Amino acid sequence: MNVWLAMEGVLRYAPILLEASPVPATLATLLVLMQDHVWVRYPVGFKTATSSVCVTGQIRVQDGSTSFNGRVEVCYNDVWGTVCDDLFNDVDASVACRQLGYSAGGIVAPFTYYPQGAGSIWLDNVQCLGTESRLFDCPNVGIGIHDCTHIEDVGVMCEINECLASNGGCAQICTNTVGSFTCSCNTGYSLGADARSCVGGGTALSFAYYGQGTGSIWLDDVGCVGTEARLWDCANSGIGIHNCDHSEDASVQCSVCVTGQIRVQDGSTSFNGRVEVCYNDVWGTVCDDLFNDVDASVACRQLGYSAGGIVAPFTYYPQGAGSIWLDNVQCLGTESRLFDCPNVGIGIHDCTHIEDVGVMCEINECLASNGGCAQICTNTVGSFTCSCNTGYSLGADARSCVVASNECIVSSLK
Numbered sequence: 001m002n003v004w005l006a007m008e009g010v011l012r013y014a015p016i017l018l019e020a021s022p023v024p025a026t027l028a029t030l031l032v033l034m035q036d037h038v039w040v041r042y043p044v045g046f047k048t049a050t051s052s053v054c055v056t057g058q059i060r061v062q063d064g065s066t067s068f069n070g071r072v073e074v075c076y077n078d079v080w081g082t083v084c085d086d087l088f089n090d091v092d093a094s095v096a097c098r099q100l101g102y103s104a105g106g107i108v109a110p111f112t113y114y115p116q117g118a119g120s121i122w123l124d125n126v127q128c129l130g131t132e133s134r135l136f137d138c139p140n141v142g143i144g145i146h147d148c149t150h151i152e153d154v155g156v157m158c159e160i161n162e163c164l165a166s167n168g169g170c171a172q173i174c175t176n177t178v179g180s181f182t183c184s185c186n187t188g189y190s191l192g193a194d195a196r197s198c199v200g201g202g203t204a205l206s207f208a209y210y211g212q213g214t215g216s217i218w219l220d221d222v223g224c225v226g227t228e229a230r231l232w233d234c235a236n237s238g239i240g241i242h243n244c245d246h247s248e249d250a251s252v253q254c255s256v257c258v259t260g261q262i263r264v265q266d267g268s269t270s271f272n273g274r275v276e277v278c279y280n281d282v283w284g285t286v287c288d289d290l291f292n293d294v295d296a297s298v299a300c301r302q303l304g305y306s307a308g309g310i311v312a313p314f315t316y317y318p319q320g321a322g323s324i325w326l327d328n329v330q331c332l333g334t335e336s337r338l339f340d341c342p343n344v345g346i347g348i349h350d351c352t353h354i355e356d357v358g359v360m361c362e363i364n365e366c367l368a369s370n371g372g373c374a375q376i377c378t379n380t381v382g383s384f385t386c387s388c389n390t391g392y393s394l395g396a397d398a399r400s401c402v403v404a405s406n407e408c409i410v411s412s413l414k
Contacts, residue, residue, distance in 0.1 A: 053075070053078050053079065053080065054075035054078060054079075055075055056076050056077060056078075056136070057076075057134050057136040057137075058074065059074050059075075059100060059134070059135055060072075060073050060100075061073070061100065061155070061156065061158075062117065063114045063115045064114060064155070067100075068097070068100065068102050068106075068158035069109065069114075069155070069156065069157045070114050070156070071114040071115065071117055071153050071154070071155045072096055072135070072153075072155060072156055073117065074122050074136055076122045079119070079120055080119070080120075081117075081120030081121055081122035081123075082116075082117040082119075082121050082122070082150060082153040083121070083122065083123040083135070083153065083154050084121055084123065084124040084125070084146050084148035084152045084153070084154065085108070085111065085148075085152045085153070085154035086124055086125050086146075086148065086152065087125045087126060087127055088108055088126050090105075090107045090108055091128050091129075091130045092108070092126045092127070092128045093105070093106045093107050093156040093158075094106055094128075095128040095132050095133075095135050096135045096156050097156060097158035097159065098133075099133065099134050099135055100158060102158035102159060106157055106158035107156070107157050107159075108154065108155070108156060108157075109154070109156055109157050112151060113155050114153075114155040116153045117150050120144065121144070121146045121148055121153075122143055122144055123135070123136075123143070123146075124141050124148055125140055125141045125146075126138050126139070126140045127139045127140070170183035170196050173185065183195055183196045204250070204251070205251040205252060205253055207248050207249065208246065208247055208249045208251065210251050212246040212247060212249055213246050213249050216240065217240075217242045217244055217245075217246070218240055219231070219232075219237075219239070219242070220236060220237045220241065220242030220243065220244055221236055221237040221242075222234050222235070222236045222250075223236070256278075256281050256283070257278035257281060257282075257283055258278055258281075259278055259279050259281075259339070260277070260278065260279075260337050260339040260340075261278040262275065262276070262277050262299060262303060262337070262338055263275075263276050264303065264358070264359065265317075265320065266318045267317055267358070270303075271300070271303065271305050271309075271360075271361035272317075272358070272360045272361060273317050273358055274317040274319070274320055274356050274357070274358045275299055275338070275356075275357050275359055276320065277325050277326060277338060279323070279325050279339075279346055279347070282322070282323055283322070283323075284322060284324055284325035284347075285319075285320040285322075285323070285325070285357075286326040286327075286338070286356065287324055287326065287329075287349050287351035287355050287356070288311070288314070288351075288355045288356070289327055289328050289349075289355065290328045290329060290330055291329050293308075293309070293310045293311055294331050294332075294333045295311070295329050295330070295331045295338065295341060296311045296360075296361075297309055297331075297333065298333065298335050298337075298341060299338045299359050299361075300359060300361035300362065301336075302336065302337050302338055305361035305362060305363055308361070309359045309360055309361035309362050310359070310360050311357065311358070311359060311360075312357070312359055312360050315354060316358050317356075317358040319353040319354055319356045320353050320356045324349045324353070324356075325346055325347055326338070326339075326349075327348065327351055328343055329341050329342070330343070372386070372399050373386035373399050374386070374388070374395075374399060374400045374401045375392065375401045376388060376389065386398055386399045388401035388402075389401070391403065
C-alpha cells in the first residue's frame with residue numbers, strides 16, 4: 001500500500017507495508033482513504049518500510065566545532081542516543097574516533113565540554129579493549145541500561161595530523177595536537193604574528209662585545225614583542241632616555257642558519273639541487289657515500305615535499321665549497337630531519353666536494369592547471385612532461401598540441 005504522510009507540515013509520499021507493520025490508531029490519524037492510497041498524519045516515532053534515520057551501531061559526534069570532536073552519539077533501532085561517561089576513558093575514545101575515520105585515535109573531552117543531548121542514553125560503563133571496530137561492540141552493561149542523566153553525556157576529541165599537509169603551513173616546525181596543531185620555530189627564531197612564520201634569528205652577546213661606541217645612546221630598556229619590523233618600533237624608555245654608558249652598548253650576532261636546517265642549492269627549482277645542511281650557523285654539504293633514495297626522501301620531506309624524492313645522478317649539480325658535514329648517511333625513512341639520520345659523525349668524512357650529493361624531490365606539477373599542458377600532463381620526479389592525444393603532436397612550446405593533418409594549434413581537446 002502507498003501512503004502520503006504529513007510530516008512537519010510537509011506532505012511526503014512513501015510506500016508502507018501496512019500488512020507487515022499495521023498502523024495503530026494512536027500513531028496515525030486517517031485522513032482520506034482512496035483506492036490503494038492513504039493520507040495519514042506522521043507522528044513522532046513512526047517509521048516507514050523504506051527509510052531509516054540511522055543504522056544500529058553507527059556513530060556520530062554532535063555540537064562540536066569540527067567533524068572530529070563533539071558529544072558522542074550511537075544508533076540503536078533507528079534512534080540516535082548518547083553515551084554515559086561512567087568508566088569512559090581514552091581507550092574508548094580512540095575506538096570511537098577510529099570508527100569515525102580518524103585512525104590516530106583520540107581522548108575524552110572534559111566533563112560537560114559539549115552541550116548535553118536529549119532522548120535515549122544507549123550505552124553506559126563502556127570498557128573497550130581498544131581492538132574493537134565499533135564502540136557498540138565494546139563491553140557495556142547493556143543497550144539502554146544506565147544510571148545516568150544527560151549531564152553525563154560523553155564527548156571525544158579525535159586526533160588528526162594537520163602537519164601532513166604542507167607542514168600545516170608552518171614555516172619551520174609543525175607539532176600535531178589533539179584536534180589541531182601548533183607551529184614553532186628553531187632556536188634563534190621567534191614565531192611571527194600570523195602564528196606560522198618564523199621571524200629573525202639572532203643571539204644577544206655580552207655588553208660591548210664588539211667594542212664601545214661613542215656619542216648618543218638613543219634606546220634603553222628595549223622590550224620587543226618579536227613581530228616588529230624595526231628595532232625602533234619596540235617598547236623602550238623613550239628616545240634618548242637612558243641610565244647607561246657605552247660600556248653597556250648592546251651587541252648581537254645574527255644567525256645565518258639553524259643547526260639541522262636543510263636547503264638545496266644550484267638546482268633549477270626549489271625542489272632539486274645540491275643538498276646542504278646547517279651546523280653551528282654554517283652551511284655545509286653532504287657526501288654521497290651510501291646515500292640512497294630513502295635518504296633523499298627524508299631530505300625532501302624536510303624541505304616540505306611530502307611525496308619524497310630520489311638521489312640525483314653523480315655530479316649532476318655543481319659541487320659546493322667549505323664544510324662537508326655529513327657522510328655515510330643511512331636514514332630509516334621515519335626521521336623528520338636528515339640531520340637525525342645515522343651517520344659517522346658531524347664533520348667526519350673521507351670525501352671531496354666532487355662527491356656532494358644532490359636530490360630531486362617529487363612534486364605534482366600537473367595538479368596546478370594541468371601543468372599548463374593543453375592535453376596530457378605526466379608528473380615526473382622534480383618536473384613534468386606534456387603530451388598529446390592520438391592525432392595530435394606536441395607544439396614547439398612543449399605544451400600546446402598540434403593537429404597532425406593541418407597543424408592547427410588547439411588549447412584543449414573538446
